[in-house]
Amino acid sequence: MNKVIQKSWPTDVRKQLTYRLGEIPLHEYVKKNAKYQPDRTALQFYGKAITWHALDDAIDRLSQFFIEKGIQKGDRIGLYMQNCPQYIIGHFAVQRIGGVVVPLNPMYKETELIYLVNEAAMRIIIAGQELYSRIQNIAQEIKSLEFTITTNYADFLPEELAIPFPEELMLPKQSSDYAFDLLSIIDETDPLQDYPVLDIWEDVALLVFTSGTTGRPKGAMLTHGNALFKTAAAVSSNQIRSNDVLLAVAPLCHIAGMLMGVNILVYSGCETVLLTKFEPQTAITAIEKYQVTTWYSIAVMNTAILNMPGIEERNLTSLRLNMATSFGLPVTEPLALRWRDVTDGCLMFEAAYGLSETHTGDTFMPQENVKYGTCGIPTYETEIKIIESSTGEEVPIGTQGEIIVKNPGVFKGYLNRPEATAETLRDGWVYTGDIGKLDEDGYLYYLGRVKELIKCSGYSVFPEDVEALLGKHPAVLQSVAVGIPDKKRGESVKAFVVLKPAYKGTIQVSEIITWAKENMAAYKYPREIEFIESLPTTSSGKVLRRLLKKEREADD
Structure with a gap:
């Protein structure tokens, strides 16, 4: 840790990163949580409480199904669902057998799916029932796909909803002669017994398609170790506690939503309230009912809640920590002060700077010295430099240039894109294409994209x-x-x-x-x-x- 960052490092955050249950893949954290706290609630889904034992058991049964179908280490499986427990079960079932998770945004249409499925050569897709027709429509154009698993969101809902579920996703259960049903798989398959040996720093666990700043989207290959490191760093630097109740509403298919809504859940062992999509009234009710303490939000979500009629009369006082991202609207001090007033003291700040190629979370905001307009300081074991792109030379403090990043979260490269990999990944440094600057205290200011x-x-x-x-x-x-x-x-x-x-x-x-x-x-x-x-x-x-x-x- 350099002297500048040492000066700004929070006094109540430990300076050395340690792993709560050891340097093991996150799917093993699920199993240890199931062993040490089997009856504790892992997920709350609209009133349905899912324990750690139940979550781990469902993961094991789906993993065994994959094995029986010949899925092997390194095979890529797509997850094409809204936020739901099935997404989390699928994520860790794939990784538990050494497979590679490929998140697919549920907004993707057929043309986008054709490119992504073929690019990743996916063997299986687990899809929400309402999305399955899109896969059927392109079946002849995605040759690698062997079969599809579908799921109905109601399969994991309680008989009586505690909070409103989106009506457009409350669909009658349907079966298909061409797809397996996820709930039936879990009910009818024995749990996995033989676990493959994994090298967490070498074996790829996740393939995340970038937004395609240049050319078509590229698949960034991330390892189990990348995910473990960034999750542990986020939990430690943001001081997430074992008794916190988390609210997960950002899309799990997005790298930041995955970190906050999938990985932190299992690493911390905290109870997580999972919502399929953001709706202000539902989010407010969830915070009140489950006494949510910690939330990762998008700034527009906070604004929507603040603009709800009668919000001053609602009880959001359980919230203590709100990490937010400036998409659509910036996370400003006036917004944070309004949020603090409505919640009676919740601290809101910019969550972090990061990108898919580094499993996000390359910075964090010191809670004792929040600087609005910045992305915070580099997290554990992280170097950030600002360079002049044309020369590669580091520029002085306060001078804008290209942001480059190096830490244990850095990806292995782009799938089947050696030239793009060589351009972005150089000697362990990710050349981000983002413009920024560092101040005298080591805080990073994000200023935009080089291409923009x-x-x-x-x-x-x-x-x-x-x-x-x-x-x-x-x-x-x-x-x-x-x-x-x-x-x-x-x-x-x-x-x-x-x-x-x-x-x-x-x-x-x-x-x-x-x-x-x-x-x-x-x-x-x-x-x-x-x-x-x-x-x-x-x-x-x-x-x-x-x-x-x-x-x-x-x-x-």
């Missing part, structure tokens, strides 16, 4: 900077800034703006451009603004900036 940088008359403009400034206008709810061609300036800034409801129809584009001109540098302010109803986002809330830009270019 806008060059206006020779000046570098970071979209996030423009968006943060536009967010200060009283009429602006959300915004996205992109570069558009300009014959004289090279590029100019165009902003897509979502107005607050009270301002719709009462404010003109020209008024906001004038305000921006008065409040931003001349090279930076948007020359064009377009009002839109909502921003396109991923299921995790991340704004699809390039998609928005591409769609508008196609319209021109």
Whole structure:
């Protein structure tokens, strides 16, 4: 740990990382939890309490089914479901036999699935019942797929719901001649007896497709050790306690949602309240009913709850810790103060900086010295440098450049993409393509993507900077800034703006451009603004900036 980070390291967080139950894969943490606390609740799913023993037993039975079907170490299996206990069972059943989990976003449509299934050569997909038809529609185009397992979310719901379940997912149970039923597999298969020997730092456990900054999405290969390290680091640095009650609502198919909603659950042994999707009223009720103490959220979720009528009368006082991510809206100090007031003291801050290639969580926020607008300081055994991309030279403190990262969470490379691997992974360092800077205390400021940088008359403009400034206008709810061609300036800034409801129809584009001109540098302010109803986002809330830009270019 360098001297700068040593200075900023929290006094109540231990400086050396140790593993709670040893340096073993996370699926073995499930088994140890089942041994040491078999009757303790692992998951609460809309009123259905699932114990550690029941969770471990279901994992063992599905693992044995895989073995009987000839699945071997290294085989890739897709998980194509909403958040549910079945997702967690599938995740660890695959890894327990040495297989590789491939998360598939339930928003993916047929064309996307064809590419991803073929790219990963998946042998099996476990799918939510409502998604199975998409797989059927492309069966002739995904030759590696041997069979599908389907599941109905109601299979793991209680007879009487404790909190509302999404009506659109409450489907009648259906069977298929071409797919196995997950609940039947668990009921009819004996538990796994012979466990394969794994090398946790070499054997791949997870294949996460990146968002495809350049070219088509690439599968980042992550090991059991990568997952264990990042999970242990997140639990220790964020001071998650054994008696905490966690709320998991971010998509489990997303790397951050997986860390917080799948891995931390089993590593910490804490009870986790699992919601299939975010809905403000349901989240509020879950926090109240189960006395949730710790939540990983997206900033737009907090805002939605704060804007609920009568929120001041609800009891959210059990919350003590809220790690949040700035997708769609930034995690600002005013937002955190509003959250603190409504919850009677819950600390809210930016969760971390990270990416799929490092199993996320490369930084953490010291709770005794939160710096809003930053991503915190490097976590355990982590080096972060800011370099000049063209030369590879490290730049001085406070100077912006490309972020590069090195730690035990770094991936093995991209599946079947040696050239892309060589470009991104160099001597153990991940060259992120992100722009940032470090301050004198070691806090990281994320400024944007290299590929999203806008060059206006020779000046570098970071979209996030423009968006943060536009967010200060009283009429602006959300915004996205992109570069558009300009014959004289090279590029100019165009902003897509979502107005607050009270301002719709009462404010003109020209008024906001004038305000921006008065409040931003001349090279930076948007020359064009377009009002839109909502921003396109991923299921995790991340704004699809390039998609928005591409769609508008196609319209021109």
